[in-house]
Amino acid sequence: MTIELRQLTKRFGTLTAVDAIDLNVGDGEVLCLLGPSGCGKTTTLRMIAGLELASEGDVLLGGTKVNNRTARERNVAMSFQFYALYPSLTVAENLAFPLHGEKLDKAEIARRVAKISETLQLGGILNRTPGQLAEGEKQRVAVGRSIIRDPSCFLFDEPLSRLDVQLREEMRGEIKLVLQDLSKPTVIVTHDQLEALTMADRIAVMRDGRIEQVDTPHNVFQRPANLFVAGFIGTPQMNLLPATLTGSNGTTADFAMTGGQTMTIEVDPRVSELSPGAKVTLGIRPRNLEISREPIEGGISTTIDIVEPMGAETLAHLNDGHHDLRLVTDWRVPLAEGDRVHTRFPPGATHIFTEDEQVLRTP
Amino acid sequence: MARRNREIGKAGWGYTAITSVVGFIYFFPVFWIILTAFKTRTDALATPPKLFFTPTLDNFTSVFYRASITTGTSQATDMGLYFFNSIFIAGTSVGLALIVGTLAAYAFSRYPLRGNDTYLFIILTTRMMPPIVVIIPIFLMFRLSGLAGSYWGIILLYTAFNIPFSVWLVKSFFDELNPEIEDAARMDGATEGRVFFRFCIPQILAGLSATFVFGLILTWNEFLFALLLTGVETRTVPVAMARTLGGEVGVDYGLLAAIVTLFLIPIFFVTFLLQNQLLRGVTFGTVKK
Amino acid sequence: MADAAHHRGGFGAWLLDPKRRGALLVTPAIAILFVMNIFPLMWSFGLSFFNYKASSLKVPKFKGLDNYHDVLTDEKVWERFQTTAIIVSASVVLQLIIGFLLALMFAKAFPMRRIVLMLVLTPMMLSFVSVGVFFKLFYEPTFGIVSFVINLFTEERFVLLGSPEGAIAGIVIADAWMWSPFVMLLVLAGLVSVPKYLYEAAEIDRASAWRRFWTITFPYIKSLLLLAVLFRTIETFKLFDIVYIITEGGPGSTTETIAVYLYRTAFQFFKTSQSSALAYIVLFIVIVLTNLYLYAVNRRAEEID
Numbered sequence: 037m038t039i040e041l042r043q044l045t046k047r048f049g050t051l052t053a054v055d056a057i058d059l060n061v062g063d064g065e066v067l068c069l070l071g072p073s074g075c076g077k078t079t080t081l082r083m084i085a086g087l088e089l090a091s092e093g094d095v096l097l098g099g100t101k102v103n104n105r106t107a108r109e110r111n112v113a114m115s116f117q118f119y120a121l122y123p124s125l126t127v128a129e130n131l132a133f134p135l136h137g138e139k140l141d142k143a144e145i146a147r148r149v150a151k152i153s154e155t156l157q158l159g160g161i162l163n164r165t166p167g168q169l170a171e172g173e174k175q176r177v178a179v180g181r182s183i184i185r186d187p188s189c190f191l192f193d194e195p196l197s198r199l200d201v202q203l204r205e206e207m208r209g210e211i212k213l214v215l216q217d218l219s220k221p222t223v224i225v226t227h228d229q230l231e232a233l234t235m236a237d238r239i240a241v242m243r244d245g246r247i248e249q250v251d252t253p254h255n256v257f258q259r260p261a262n263l264f265v266a267g268f269i270g271t272p273q274m275n276l277l278p279a280t281l282t283g284s285n286g287t288t289a290d291f292a293m294t295g296g297q298t299m300t301i302e303v304d305p306r307v308s309e310l311s312p313g314a315k316v317t318l319g320i321r322p323r324n325l326e327i328s329r330e331p332i333e334g335g336i337s338t339t340i341d342i343v344e345p346m347g348a349e350t351l352a353h354l355n356d357g358h359h360d361l362r363l364v365t366d367w368r369v370p371l372a373e374g375d376r377v378h379t380r381f382p383p384g385a386t387h388i389f390t391e392d393e394q395v396l397r398t399p
Numbered sequence: 400m401a402r403r404n405r406e407i408g409k410a411g412w413g414y415t416a417i418t419s420v421v422g423f424i425y426f427f428p429v430f431w432i433i434l435t436a437f438k439t440r441t442d443a444l445a446t447p448p449k450l451f452f453t454p455t456l457d458n459f460t461s462v463f464y465r466a467s468i469t470t471g472t473s474q475a476t477d478m479g480l481y482f483f484n485s486i487f488i489a490g491t492s493v494g495l496a497l498i499v500g501t502l503a504a505y506a507f508s509r510y511p512l513r514g515n516d517t518y519l520f521i522i523l524t525t526r527m528m529p530p531i532v533v534i535i536p537i538f539l540m541f542r543l544s545g546l547a548g549s550y551w552g553i554i555l556l557y558t559a560f561n562i563p564f565s566v567w568l569v570k571s572f573f574d575e576l577n578p579e580i581e582d583a584a585r586m587d588g589a590t591e592g593r594v595f596f597r598f599c600i601p602q603i604l605a606g607l608s609a610t611f612v613f614g615l616i617l618t619w620n621e622f623l624f625a626l627l628l629t630g631v632e633t634r635t636v637p638v639a640m641a642r643t644l645g646g647e648v649g650v651d652y653g654l655l656a657a658i659v660t661l662f663l664i665p666i667f668f669v670t671f672l673l674q675n676q677l678l679r680g681v682t683f684g685t686v687k688k
Numbered sequence: 689m690a691d692a693a694h695h696r697g698g699f700g701a702w703l704l705d706p707k708r709r710g711a712l713l714v715t716p717a718i719a720i721l722f723v724m725n726i727f728p729l730m731w732s733f734g735l736s737f738f739n740y741k742a743s744s745l746k747v748p749k750f751k752g753l754d755n756y757h758d759v760l761t762d763e764k765v766w767e768r769f770q771t772t773a774i775i776v777s778a779s780v781v782l783q784l785i786i787g788f789l790l791a792l793m794f795a796k797a798f799p800m801r802r803i804v805l806m807l808v809l810t811p812m813m814l815s816f817v818s819v820g821v822f823f824k825l826f827y828e829p830t831f832g833i834v835s836f837v838i839n840l841f842t843e844e845r846f847v848l849l850g851s852p853e854g855a856i857a858g859i860v861i862a863d864a865w866m867w868s869p870f871v872m873l874l875v876l877a878g879l880v881s882v883p884k885y886l887y888e889a890a891e892i893d894r895a896s897a898w899r900r901f902w903t904i905t906f907p908y909i910k911s912l913l914l915l916a917v918l919f920r921t922i923e924t925f926k927l928f929d930i931v932y933i934i935t936e937g938g939p940g941s942t943t944e945t946i947a948v949y950l951y952r953t954a955f956q957f958f959k960t961s962q963s964s965a966l967a968y969i970v971l972f973i974v975i976v977l978t979n980l981y982l983y984a985v986n987r988r989a990e991e992i993d
Contacts, residue, residue: 563721
């Protein structure tokens with residue numbers, strides 16, 4: 037079983053919510069749709085479910101076009117952001133609800149409910165109604181209800197957004213385990229990158245109705261395809277600095293920063309495709325910056341503006357007079373506000389984005 | 400292109416057509432009366448009933464003027480006075496009830512006192528009570544005090560009749576306000592009066608006008624009190640209508656339909672304008688949504 | 689700050705004390721209600737123990753609970769209660785059915801909904817007298833539209849208001865027509881309060897329309913249905929104007945509701961004390977029903993939270 041989207045588009049009046057996206061989700065694959073709110077990720081999910089009609093393009097489930105099929109005909113399972121538990125039914129009845137359409141006998145229904153409640157540890161709450169449940173329990177029941185049937189695919193809309201931080205961590209692991217056993221194509225919508233990075237086999241980063249990059253969590257983080265993905269993924273955010281290329285020699289290039297300081301950085305060899313004078317954006321993760329009390333070859337000199345201890349690490353804001361650079365170091369490194377430090381971008385850690393915001397990188 | 404419309408909760412013009420038919424059937428009695436108002440006496444009494452006829456405004460003119468039998472000149476009827484009475488009595492009493500009711504509603508909403516619920520219950524009960532139960536002693540009271548047949552009497556009675564309704568409805572609007580804004584104003588040194596007039600009242604202005612209009616309709620439609628307590632000078636339209644029905648020389652249905660139609664016009668506007676507040680209005684603010 | 693008021697002293701300061709502000713604001717409303725409602729009721733409560741007749745000048749005699757005894761053992765009174773109960777139950781049931789169906793129809797969004805909805809809502813805003821006039825006209829045996837339609841099928845002259853059953857039906861139809869929109873409004877409020885995602889979940893779970901109604905829709909409207917029943921029962925219990933206009937209680941006294949009977953006893957036969965006693969019994973019933981209603985209101989408020 038697979039999910040395939042071809043040129044899928046959704047317009048609400050003049051607003052284009054989803055703009056001609058192509059996407060494949062393989063059998064047993066978990067794909068996260070990740071993006072800021074309003075990027076069209078939920079609309080995409082609802083079009084796969086059949087709750088929303090596509091304005092253009094196709095949805096294929098298992099290779100069959102399902103554009104004109106209703107949600108019930110598509111045989112999908114979905115867990116909703118607000119759980120959508122039926123308030124008048126008990127947990128057991130909620131779990132059994134999707135099975136009533138399947139013409140199963142009572143013993144079989146009871147057996148499946150028992151199995152699911154064991155998997156998700158719902159044994160103690162089977163006779164309660166949703167109003168009497170804690171958020172985490174509601175979440176479990178919602179997941180249980182969506183996996184009790186044998187659907188063609190699983191869809192999750194912001195599954196963890198209503199849980200507190202601690203529960204979220206717990207549930208992330210649990211859901212991941214459950215999903216591994218299902219081996220069905222699964223789409224999870226989320227705005228939380230940590231959720232996407234931990235649970236997904238692949239992540240599709242969306243912005244303004246378009247997919248910016250589809251790749252493994254590792255690659256989305258390490259090899260962002262463009263400026264948006266680079267800035268969106270990773271906390272604290274990647275440092276993105278405007279600079280002008282002044283010259284390059286193989287993999288080493290010189291850049292002039294605003295304010296007159298220059299940097300020499302070892303970057304991707306494709307930098308040679310640019311001619312001197314080209315405007316670029318340099319991206320480097322806060323954890324990759326190297327600092328020193330003494331001037332460094334090819335580095336710049338900065339002042340520490342703010343120091344924010346984060347426990348095991350310290351976040352510091354470095355200022356070269358024109359840019360704010362975020363730096364994350366081990367907490368033992370002594371840093372004080374007002375200190376002068378020198379920093380450089382170590383070899384291979386810098387991403388170069390050209391003026392059209394795309395990355396310059398050897399595939 | 401016939402594209403299946405499957406979006407839950409939305410329907411197209413086809414659905415509008417079906418509901419319009421049902422809506423029209425439901426509305427038919429009103430429609431029929433309006434038609435009758437435009438018919439001549441012969442058309443109004445025709446069998447089979449006429450759907451197509453030459454409309455006339457005669458019924459409307461004869462609501463206010465009728466030809467004198469002796470002189471042949473037209474002469475004003477008392478209907479103008481009754482319409483004025485209906486408007487004047489309803490307007491004054493509802494206005495008074497709104498002022499008094501708003502003060503009480505504010506107190507019930509903001510100064511929870513011991514026994515508040517009891518007071519609110521008593522207030523609602525006086526509204527739920529059949530008018531016939533109160534009217535027996537009030538009739539005696541008005542007869543003794545000479546209030547019967549005077550504007551003052553009926554206005555005072557209607558004011559009392561509207562207070563429970565105003566209190567409950569306006570309280571439901573006050574309850575929805577965020578009291579933090581008022582507290583913030585108090586912290587900034589605003590007096591209680593200022594808080595009330597500058598912060599609370601402006602925020603519920605729409606609700607107050609809805610309450611006013613609902614009160615108007617209730618009072619405008621009231622019959623029993625008016626039947627027993629108004630005199631020739633202070634008679635309201637519903638009483639006049641009932642008397643026309645019990646007329647001595649056979650009932651002139653065209654005329655009656657014209658009076659009813661005139662009496663309907665304000666109701667249409669109000670129903671349309673207040674659609675979103677209707678539920679709250681007809682349940683005296685006990686059900687909001 | 690609060691002490692400043694105390695220092696100035698005097699009655700004004702005492703009155704304007706913040707502690708008394710709530711009571712002060714409520715006073716005018718309570719005062720008017722006292723004069724126009726509560727005092728008269730106390731007066732008639734007193735009268736209900738005498739043999740006072742508003743039409744005679746005789747000095748009333750104290751009769752204790754005799755009036756209550758007379759009223760409660762009067763066959764006629766029980767008949768009137770019975771008539772009222774029949775009209776109330778028939779009308780409320782009819783309102784529930786029609787109002788419910790109308791609400792289902794208007795629960796969807798469609799073009800011009802507001803305008804179509806207005807056609808249905810208008811009856812509720814009319815005066816009882818107007819509605820009475822309408823139906824009196826429709827039921828008119830020679831040229832009334834109802835009689836005309838019936839005469840298309842049968843040759844017999846159709847006099848709806850001629851038989852007791854027909855007259856009751858006539859009243860019930862008029863009242864149900866007028867108040868079904870009220871039930872519709874309440875049910876609609878329940879229907880729109882159902883979160884849309886529940887219906888979507890039911891769609892995903894492939895629930896049948898029947899199951900969807902009983903597990904999702906009904907739980908959301910049942911408390912409002914209860915409110916509608918109680919509210920309409922209280923209101924229909926008071927039914928006076930429509931009966932007074934359409935049948936005047938006839939034929940005979942077969943459509944005389946308790947309100948019409950009270951009116952007759954008090955203002956046509958001037959049995960003031962006796963009618964006061966009956967009025968108190970009616971009042972008691974209404975207070976019980978109002979209590980039930982408020983109980984239902986509060987329960988629903990808790991449900992929503």
